[in-house]
Amino acid sequence: MNAPRVLYHMVRADFLERVRRYSFLVTLAAALLLAYAVATEKVWLVVGDGYRGVYNSAWIGALMTVCCSTFLSLAGFYIVKNSLLRDADTRVGQILAATPMRKDFYTFAKTLSNFAVLACMVVILMLAALVMQRIHGEAHSFSLWKLWAPFIFLALPAMLLTASVAVLFETLPVLRGGVGNVVYFFLWTAAIALVAAGVDDPTGLQLLYRSTRSTLHALNPGGPENFSFSLTIGGERAVRTFPWSGIDWTPNVLLVRLLWIAVAAGLALLASVFFHRFDPARSWRKTRSQAPTTALEPSSVDRAVPLSPPVPITAAHLTPLARTSANSRFPQLVMSELRLMLKGQRWWWYATVAGLLVGQVVSPARDVRSGFLIAAWIWPIFLWSQMGCRDARYNTGALLFSSARSLTRQLPALWTAGVLVALLTGGGTGTRLLLAADWHSFEAWFAGALFIPSLALALGIWSGSSKAFEALFIAWWYIGPAHQLPGLDFMGTTPASSSPGIYALAAALLLAAGYWRRRQSLGYA
Amino acid sequence: MNLIIENVGKRYGGGNWALRNFTLQSGPGVLGLLGPNGAGKTTLMSILATITRATEGRVLWNGTDLASNPDLLRSTLGYLPQDFGVYPNLNAVEFLEYLAAVKGLDSAASKKRIDELLNVVNLADVRKRPLGSYSGGMKQRVGIAQALLNDPQLLIVDEPTAGLDPEERVRFRNLLSELSGERIVILSTHIVSDVEATATDIALISQGTLVAHASPELLLQRVEGRVWEWVLPSAELNAARQHYLISNTARRSDGVHARVLGDSPPAGAQPVTPNLEDAYLYCLSQHRAGVAA
Numbered sequence: 001m002n003a004p005r006v007l008y009h010m011v012r013a014d015f016l017e018r019v020r021r022y023s024f025l026v027t028l029a030a031a032l033l034l035a036y037a038v039a040t041e042k043v044w045l046v047v048g049d050g051y052r053g054v055y056n057s058a059w060i061g062a063l064m065t066v067c068c069s070t071f072l073s074l075a076g077f078y079i080v081k082n083s084l085l086r087d088a089d090t091r092v093g094q095i096l097a098a099t100p101m102r103k104d105f106y107t108f109a110k111t112l113s114n115f116a117v118l119a120c121m122v123v124i125l126m127l128a129a130l131v132m133q134r135i136h137g138e139a140h141s142f143s144l145w146k147l148w149a150p151f152i153f154l155a156l157p158a159m160l161l162t163a164s165v166a167v168l169f170e171t172l173p174v175l176r177g178g179v180g181n182v183v184y185f186f187l188w189t190a191a192i193a194l195v196a197a198g199v200d201d202p203t204g205l206q207l208l209y210r211s212t213r214s215t216l217h218a219l220n221p222g223g224p225e226n227f228s229f230s231l232t233i234g235g236e237r238a239v240r241t242f243p244w245s246g247i248d249w250t251p252n253v254l255l256v257r258l259l260w261i262a263v264a265a266g267l268a269l270l271a272s273v274f275f276h277r278f279d280p281a282r283s284w285r286k287t288r289s290q291a292p293t294t295a296l297e298p299s300s301v302d303r304a305v306p307l308s309p310p311v312p313i314t315a316a317h318l319t320p321l322a323r324t325s326a327n328s329r330f331p332q333l334v335m336s337e338l339r340l341m342l343k344g345q346r347w348w349w350y351a352t353v354a355g356l357l358v359g360q361v362v363s364p365a366r367d368v369r370s371g372f373l374i375a376a377w378i379w380p381i382f383l384w385s386q387m388g389c390r391d392a393r394y395n396t397g398a399l400l401f402s403s404a405r406s407l408t409r410q411l412p413a414l415w416t417a418g419v420l421v422a423l424l425t426g427g428g429t430g431t432r433l434l435l436a437a438d439w440h441s442f443e444a445w446f447a448g449a450l451f452i453p454s455l456a457l458a459l460g461i462w463s464g465s466s467k468a469f470e471a472l473f474i475a476w477w478y479i480g481p482a483h484q485l486p487g488l489d490f491m492g493t494t495p496a497s498s499s500p501g502i503y504a505l506a507a508a509l510l511l512a513a514g515y516w517r518r519r520q521s522l523g524y525a
Numbered sequence: 526m527n528l529i530i531e532n533v534g535k536r537y538g539g540g541n542w543a544l545r546n547f548t549l550q551s552g553p554g555v556l557g558l559l560g561p562n563g564a565g566k567t568t569l570m571s572i573l574a575t576i577t578r579a580t581e582g583r584v585l586w587n588g589t590d591l592a593s594n595p596d597l598l599r600s601t602l603g604y605l606p607q608d609f610g611v612y613p614n615l616n617a618v619e620f621l622e623y624l625a626a627v628k629g630l631d632s633a634a635s636k637k638r639i640d641e642l643l644n645v646v647n648l649a650d651v652r653k654r655p656l657g658s659y660s661g662g663m664k665q666r667v668g669i670a671q672a673l674l675n676d677p678q679l680l681i682v683d684e685p686t687a688g689l690d691p692e693e694r695v696r697f698r699n700l701l702s703e704l705s706g707e708r709i710v711i712l713s714t715h716i717v718s719d720v721e722a723t724a725t726d727i728a729l730i731s732q733g734t735l736v737a738h739a740s741p742e743l744l745l746q747r748v749e750g751r752v753w754e755w756v757l758p759s760a761e762l763n764a765a766r767q768h769y770l771i772s773n774t775a776r777r778s779d780g781v782h783a784r785v786l787g788d789s790p791p792a793g794a795q796p797v798t799p800n801l802e803d804a805y806l807y808c809l810s811q812h813r814a815g816v817a818a
Binding site (some may be wrong): 333 | 572576599600613629641701
């Protein structure tokens with residue numbers, strides 16, 4: 001077996017399959033948007049006491065790289081975490097599993113394919129960096145090395161690590177689905193927090209932090225003790241500039257970066273330990289209650305067809321059905337959707353809901369919304385994330401959409417079921433606000449209950465996947481309600497941070513967006 | 526009860542026409558839709574099931590254009606797609622109850638109906654098992670059951686016997702025959718024996734166009750006197766294939782028994798009674814010859 005050739009073709013085929021999908025164009029558009037935001041100074045890197053670097057090759061390269069390493073290492077994970085799943089869904093995986101392909105080859109090839117997708121976006125930002133230096137032109141000298149070196153030594157290893165983590169998550173049953181999407185967010189947050197701890201983090205921010213700090217300290221020895229390093233989006237601009245000539249790429253620095261590449265390769269190899277070659281017994285859509293098929297019914301291949309059938313092969317009679325109006329069955333449909341949502345939840349899921357409800361009822365009033373409600377409305381995230389995309393995931397669209405009034409009955413019923421989940425899980429808070437006649441807070445709570453399922457439904461329908469909601473919601477929940485950030489606090493955890501009117505309107509718009517998209521996708525609306 | 530398809534065409538992205546100028550009228554009975562892979566059968570089924578919209582032409586259900594009121598048909602439509610999924614955590618009863626609710630059936634009627642249907646498709650014993658543990662054939666039977674939930678007047682089944690064992694295939698054919706008296710059943714398949722057993726009408730489709738629409742008897746009449754059995758040495762079989770349309774071969778002690786379709790027989794061939802497969806192959810070869818000319 002010619003190993004490099006096999007590896008090349010595995011990566012190539014997977015990469016081509018991805019870049020020819022519509023979703024790849026969306027990904028490239030997002031990268032271009034990010035590049036545009038940086039080039040037009042919507043995104044700032046502020047260091048020290050309100051400083052930014054003079055726009056020379058080194059600073060522009062560093063700025064773009066910080067964006068790569070932070071935004072793309074988060075969003076990129078959700079973009080590429082589907083390569084094994086796609087092979088399972090398309091059944092190509094079963095074909096591959098029947099070849100002599102080694103498991104470590106497969107996971108390594110998938111890591112490289114993920115990396116190739118992420119590297120495409122890095123290349124776009126590298127080209128955008130060239131354009132940015134032309135636009136701003138604060139420095140006359142131009143150095144391609146200084147401009148692109150941070151991309152090569154910082155961003156690309158970070159992308160490789162992201163790619164390998166995505167493959168590892170896909171091979172681990174616990175992290176393969178929505179739980180992995182949530183876990184990665186917190187893992188990413190922890191990795192970024194390594195910067196503050198002074199550790200050489202995978203994104204390379206620590207290197208930039210140290211380099212800019214030493215440069216500023218040399219320029220201004222009497223400056224303040226506390227040194228800040230922040231990436232600002234649309235916030236206050238830096239008021240002062242300083243010349244920065246870039247990171248000194250010493251052998252030690254490069255060795256640390258090589259170490260992260262080695263970690264990525266190690267994770268790809270580790271993934272091969274958990275990868276089971278699409279063994280149906282360890283099925284990719286496996287459910288906890290799944291039992292071996294052969295125990296129920298032997299296949300037609302291995303079952304001998306009897307010469308005389310054991311039971312008469314006759315068609316049982318079907319009683320004609322009395323025709324009734326479909327419109328009166330809406331509550332029944334809502335209950336069916338709710339039952340479908342809750343199906344498969346274990347006892348501890350309900351026990352947690354009950355515990356959170358009790359907490360909402362008995363805890364001190366000031367802690368209810370900023371504590372128990374926040375937990376209560378993150379707990380059903382995987383119920384909501386299936387809204388709007390369950391039919392795509394399980395290929396039941398043709399069954400559902402050939403039914404009468406699916407757009408005006410099934411879709412509203414699905415949304416209502418999602419709202420009911422929010423109202424039930426956050427019911428303790430709502431009841432207390434109602435009893436206390438705290439109308440403003442009640443409105444904020446109710447708007448939150450409408451907003452969450454509307455967001456889930458719209459993202460599910462538009463993306464056809466649960467990942468978009470899981471990634472966005474967990475980040476929004478963390479930044480907004482968990483930190484009580486005005487404007488982003490859709491749960492209205494404090495009177496100061498709540499915006500019920502905005503979120504009720506947003507819920508209506510999201511619902512309309514979901515409806516419109518579903519209508520577009522149906523042949524006959 | 527009638528279904529009229531008038532000059533229907535479907536063009537996909539890239540300008541490829543999957544269906545062109547397709548016209549057909551159907552009443553109660555089983556309409557077997559036969560055609561080779563890629564002929565446009567599934568596209569036609571999707572249009573009739575209101576899943577996709579025709580690029581041109583129109584479909585009338587009891588005189589009403591589907592484009593103006595698709596729900597009129599949907600409320601009385603049963604559809605078994607060629608490729609469909611199930612929710613793996615639900616059992617058969619829960620899944621059918623869910624789809625019954627989506628179809629607007631009331632709770633009491635749907636429970637009784639589901640019980641009947643699970644007996645009909647022979648899944649009553651495993652009704653409480655999660656669908657994720659079902660074999661392909663069992664899932665197919667769940668699909669058949671859901672298509673019959675609302676006692677449809679138009680039943681569209683696309684490759685319904687795929688994955689079924691011989692016993693279940695016979696059971697399904699019997700069921701279709703029983704159901705066909707009071708409704709229109711459109712059965713799309715490439716398994717000629719399924720159509721032969723159930724169809725009251727047959728539509729042959731190739732390259733997106735209607736090749737023939739007739740009763741099985743009329744189709745068989747077309748090949749009457751054109752089917753021959755020819756016994757030849759096995760070494761000459763490949764050469765014979767160059768000159769004759771051979772639909773079947775069987776090796777016997779006296780040589781290869783070849784079933785030959787053609788206007789004139791090879792020397793020594795004996796006439797035999799045609800079957801539907803002969804008619805299908807003959808009509809398709811005539812159509813291809815016409816297109817090529």
